[in-house]
Amino acid sequence: MFNALQVVTTVVVGVMVGVEFSVAFVINPILNALPEDSGQLGHAHGGRMLGAVMPFWYIGSLVLVGIWAAAGWHHHGTGLVVTAGGLLLLSVVMSLLLLVPINDRNKTWTPENRPEDWKEQMNRWDRFHYLRVAVIIAAFVLLVTALT
Numbered sequence: 001m002f003n004a005l006q007v008v009t010t011v012v013v014g015v016m017v018g019v020e021f022s023v024a025f026v027i028n029p030i031l032n033a034l035p036e037d038s039g040q041l042g043h044a045h046g047g048r049m050l051g052a053v054m055p056f057w058y059i060g061s062l063v064l065v066g067i068w069a070a071a072g073w074h075h076h077g078t079g080l081v082v083t084a085g086g087l088l089l090l091s092v093v094m095s096l097l098l099l100v101p102i103n104d105r106n107k108t109w110t111p112e113n114r115p116e117d118w119k120e121q122m123n124r125w126d127r128f129h130y131l132r133v134a135v136i137i138a139a140f141v142l143l144v145t146a147l148t
Contacts, residue, residue, distance in 0.1 A: 008064065023050070087135050099132065
């Protein structure tokens with residue numbers, strides 16, 4: 001049962017990392033290359049769609065890592081799992097304090113109501129997202145390392 005928990009947790013976190021990596025390095029560059037302001041409309045739609053799912057995914061991943069750490073407290077690699085949990089907690093805090101406020105504004109913008117600095121706000125979101133992706137990749141690497 002413990003092995004199943006380890007595998008499920010690693011897969012859930014790994015898929016989350018893949019989605020966020022894809023957003024940072026595939027989806028956003030595609031949207032940013034679209035003509036005029038159509039990219040912002042795509043970002044707004046993506047913010048509504050992923051914004052509804054990602055809170056559950058981030059919190060669920062953190063809970064799974066917490067269960068793994070508690071259940072495997074005396075197993076080899078628990079320190080790595082606890083550190084991964086700390087990084088996932090950091091990613092949740094970063095999301096709540098840095099990314100969600102920008103996303104909440106962006107997902108309501110239309111060409112008629114968006115602020116003049118919308119591009120700067122989207123660039124700020126991108127920079128924070130790159131940092132968050134680095135944090136969750138580090139957490140994923142720690143989880144995979146804890147499996148060995």
